[in-house]
Amino acid sequence: MTRPKVSISWSSGKDAALAFYKTLQTNQLEVVHLHTTLSTGLRRVGMHGTPAALVEAQARAIGLPLSLLEIPADATNAAYEKAMLDFYAGLKAQGVEGVVFGDIYLEDLRTYREGLLQQAGLQGYYPLWQLPTNRLAAELLQEGISAVVCAASTRFFGQEAVGRAYDAAFIAGLPQGCDPCGEQGEFHTFVTHAPYFSQPVPLQLGRKVLRHYALSAHAQSEQGMWFIDLAEDKG
Structure with a gap:
C-alpha cells in the first residue's frame, strides 16, 4: 500500500x-x-x-x-x-x-x-495529540532525543535556564505549574540529536538576551523571555 x-x-x-x-x-x-x-x-x-x-x-x-x-x-x-x-x-x-x-x-x-x-x-x-506531557517528556529522553533549552519565560525561569540540557534533572527541577513539555510557552528547545539524525548538531552557546512581548495585541502587561544565541560549532 x-x-x-x-x-x-x-x-x-x-x-x-x-x-x-x-x-x-x-x-x-x-x-x-x-x-x-x-x-x-x-x-x-x-x-x-x-x-x-x-x-x-x-x-x-x-x-x-x-x-x-x-x-x-x-x-x-x-x-x-x-x-x-x-x-x-x-x-x-x-x-x-x-x-x-x-x-x-x-x-x-x-x-x-x-x-x-x-x-x-x-x-x-498530530501524533502527540492529547498525550500526557509527563509521559512525552519521559519518552523524549528514553528514545535518545537530545535538546537544549533555547528560550525560557521569566514567569518561571531566570537566565540560568537557557543553555541547559533538556534532561531528567531539568524536568525534575521545573517550578510548580510549569508543564514538562512547555506546552503553555514556558520554555522552548533546540534539538541537537535524534535517532534519525546521521550525526549530532554541535553547538556553541553565546550571549543571553532578555526580550519582552505584549501578552496580546491589546494587553497592557508584557511577558519576558530569556534567549540564548546558538550557533553551529564547526571547530
Missing part, C-alpha cells in the same frame, strides 16, 4: 522531533520534506529564536529537503494565511498530501491549522 507523503512542520524543537520520530515508528506515512517558518529579516524561528543556519544543519543531519518560509513578524493574519496557503499549494504540487505537527493540547491552534489545510486540500497529522 502506498503511504501518503507528508512534510514535517519543523520548529527545530523537541515536540516536532518527537512527532517526527513517532511518525517514522508507525510507518504509515512517508516523510519526504521539512518546513520551518522564520521571521523575515531576523531569519529566526518564532519564539525559539533559533537561527536559520541551525535549522539547515538539522535538515542536513536528517537528510531531507527543507523549506524556510519567511513571514514578517508584524504580518497581518490575512498576509500570514496567504503565505501559508501559497506554500501549501506548492507542497501539494510536489505530491505532498499532508503535514505532521507536534501540537499536544492547544485546541484553538489545531482548529486554525485544520482550516488552512482544508483550504489547501491537505491532511493534518
